Amino acid sequence: MMSRRKILCLIGAGAAVGFSPTVPARTRQQWRQLEPVLELLGDAEPTPKGLKMELPPVSENSSAIPLTVSVDSAMTAEEHVESIHLFANRNPNPTIAAFRLTPLTGQARISTRIRLSESQTVVAVARTNHGQYRVTTRDCRVAGSGCLMRNDNHDPRDDMQFRIRVPETVTRGEDAEVLTLIMHPMETGFREDETGRRIPRLIVHSFTAHLDAAPVLEAAFNSAISANPYLRFHLRPPHSGTLEMQWEDDLGRTAKARAAVRVS
C-alpha cells in the first residue's frame, strides 16, 4: 500500500510541471489529443457553452475526488442534453464514465466521485439531442500525503449493498435530487497482487434508472469511478410512479432498488 501510494505521489508531482491556477491555453485544448474524445466528436466542432465541471484544483485523496458536471440547458422532448461523457487524459483507461439523460432527468446535472492516477486534465463532453457538442476541461493536481493514508478495508460481504435517497413527493413540473451509492471495491484491473499477478477487473459497469418503464438515466462506469460508486442526479416526474434502479457488475451480480415517487 505504502509503495503504491508513494509512486502515485511521485508520478503526480512529475506530471504537474507547468500547471498553474490559470490554465494555459495548451491544457484547455488537451481534449484534442484524446483519441476517445475525437472519436466521439467526429467532425463536430464543439463549444464550451453552458457546460460546467466542478473538480477541486488539488486533491489529497486521488481515489475519491468529487466531480459535478452540469449543462445549462432545457430538458424537454424538443431540446435536451442526451449524453455526458467524462475522460481523464492520463489515466490508464481514459474513459471515466458516460451518462445517457432524458427529459425525465429534469436537469442535466450529475455528481460522482472519480479516481485519478496522477495529476491531469479531466474532460467533459456533452451532446444535445440536436447533435451539438459541448466540451470543457478542468485540471486536478493529485498530491498524496502520508498524513492522509487510507485504509483499504474492503469486506466482500458488503458488495452490492446499496443506499438510496429518493424524494417521496415532488411538486409537479419541478425536479428533485436522487442519491445512490452501492458498496463495491471497483477493482480497476490495473493493480497487481503481492506475487505480481494482475488482479482482474471487477467493477460495477452499469446503472439504470426508470420511472415505471420510462428510462430516466443510464450510466456506464469504468475503472476510474471510485470504490462504492456514488451518483447524484435529478428526476422530474410528470406523474406519480415507481423509480426503479438497477446496478450490474462484471460478475453479473445485480442489485435492484425501488422507491415510490408521488407528484403533487
Place this chain on the structure above:
Amino acid sequence: MAGVPISRRAVLRFLGLGVAALGARGFPAIAGGDGGHVVVVGGGFGGATAARYIRRFDPSIRVTLVEPRARFYTCPFSNLYLAGLRSFDKLGHGYDALRRIHGVDVVPAWVEDVDTVARHVRLRDGSRLAYDRLLLSPGVDMDWQALEGYDAAASEHAPHAWKAGSQSHRLRRQLEAMDDGGVFILSAPANPYRCPPGPYERVSLIAHFLKRHKPRSKILLLDAKDGFSKQPLFMEGWQALYGGMIEWVGLSADGRVLRVDARRREVETEFGARHRAAVLNVVPPQKAGLIAHRAGVTDRSGWVPVKPETFESRQVDNVYVVGDATVAAPMPKSAFCANSQARMAAAAIVASLQNRAPPEPVWANTCYSLLAPEYGISVAGVYRLIDGEIAEVPNSGGISPLEAGSDFRAREARYAQRWYASICDDTWGPRG
C-alpha cells in the same frame, strides 16, 4: 548570511533594533531600516516563527508582527484540555520573547485590509503599515456557508472548538455537564482542513474522559471521508483502550453530515439518517483566514496557492503566505508544517531583500496524536521540491508501527509532550 562580516552584522543588528524600538506605526512612508521592512500578519505557529527567523537570518531587517491577541492559544494539545488533562492556560503563549530577545516589533491590532499595490496594510484604527515584504499566516476560518444550519450562531450550541479559545471552553463545559449514557457526536469534514488527525485524537481523548467519568456514554464519529490519517493505528488503539465506545461512520457508510440543527443537537446525513447527540461537536469545512481573501491571494478553492520554492503567493508579488491557509499538499495543515514553512519562507524573504536566489527548501512534518495520556502515535514526512512541486521524499516518512508494545506507545506520548514544549519555544521563544 553568507559572507557578511561579523562586525558589520553587529552594527546592522544595532541599527535594526534601533529602528524597531522607535517603531514606525506613525510613519507609513518609511518602509524600513536599511535591510528593509517585513510585516507579518498573524502570531500563530507560522507568523511568530517567520518573524523570529527573519530577524535571526538578517538583523538589519525590521520586522513588525501584527497580532490582536496578547496571547496565542494553540490548537495542538487543546484536545487534552477538552479531556480535562491540561489547563487551558498552558496552551497560551505570549510575545514577550519575540519583542525582548528577537527585536520584533509586536503590534497588537487587527489588520483590516491589505493594499498590495501601494504595499501597506491598514489597521482597524485606520493607521497604515508600509512593507517591503508581507508575510501572512492567517490560519483558517470556518466556512459558514458550507454546511446547512451551521453558522457562527449555531456554533454556540454545537461548538466546533477548531480554534482554541471560547469554543474550547464551551465544548469542555458541555462535556462536563453531559449525563452518563449520553452520545457525543463529532462531525468531521472532507479534506483539506486544519489538522488531519485532529478529529480522531479528539474522540480518543474524550473517550478517555468519558470512560473514567461517564462510562455508559457513547461516541459517534460521522465522517465525510472513507479514510483518514493514521487510521489503522487509531482503530487499533480505540479497540485496545476503549472497546466499543467509539463508532466511526465513514463516507460510504453515510457518515457525511449535510444538515445541522444545532439547537436540537441533531444532524442529518447525506442519505437522510438523523442522529441526535447529548453533546454535538461540528468540525465544519474550512477556508483560508479572512485577511488572505482581503489580500487577494486565495483561489476558487478558498485556499492560497503559493510558489512552493518560496511560499510567495502565486497571485500577488511580495506577499508570502505560510501555514494552514496555503495549498501545500502533500504537506498537511499542521503546526509542525507551519513552523517548517515559516522558517523556509523567512529565508526566502531575506534572500529576496538581499537580491539573492532563494535557498533550496526542505520541509518536514511530524504529527503526534494522543489516544490516551500514555498512548501516542505519530506520522512523519520529509518534503522537497521535485520537478517544481512539493513532494514527499521517496522511501521516507510514514506512521508508527501497528501492534507495537505499550512501552513504545508510552514513549511516543512522552515525545509528543516534549515536541510541544520544543516547537512552542522555537516559535514564541522561551516562556517568561
Place this chain on the structure above:
Amino acid sequence: MAVKQLRWLAAGVVSGLVVSTAHAAAAEPDPRRTELLAGVCFSCHGTDGRHGGDFEPLAGRSYEALQDTLLAFRADTVPGATVMPRLVKGLDEDEIRALARYFSSLEASSAEVSR
C-alpha cells in the same frame, strides 16, 4: 534525479554568491542551507538542538556521535526507534554529515552536559 539536479543548481547559485563576497575561501556548503536543514530538527530538539528532556540534545555533541547515530537511524539499526528513521530517510549522506558538523560546532546550552 530531479532533486539532485536542483541541488546542483542551488549549489551553483550559492558558490557564485560566495565568490562575490569576501569569503571565497570557504569550501563548506552555504551555512544558511545547513542551518535551514537543521531547522527540520528544531521543532522537536529545540532551537539549535538545545532542548533536552526525552529527546537527545544535539548542540555540542561530537561530530562522530551525531553522524553515527543518524546513519544508524537511516539504516534502521536503532532498536525501538520511533520517528527518527522515517525522517532521516529523507536526507542523503552529505546532508547527514553537514548536520553533524552543524550541531557539533554549536555550544551545548548551560543546562545540558556536553558529550
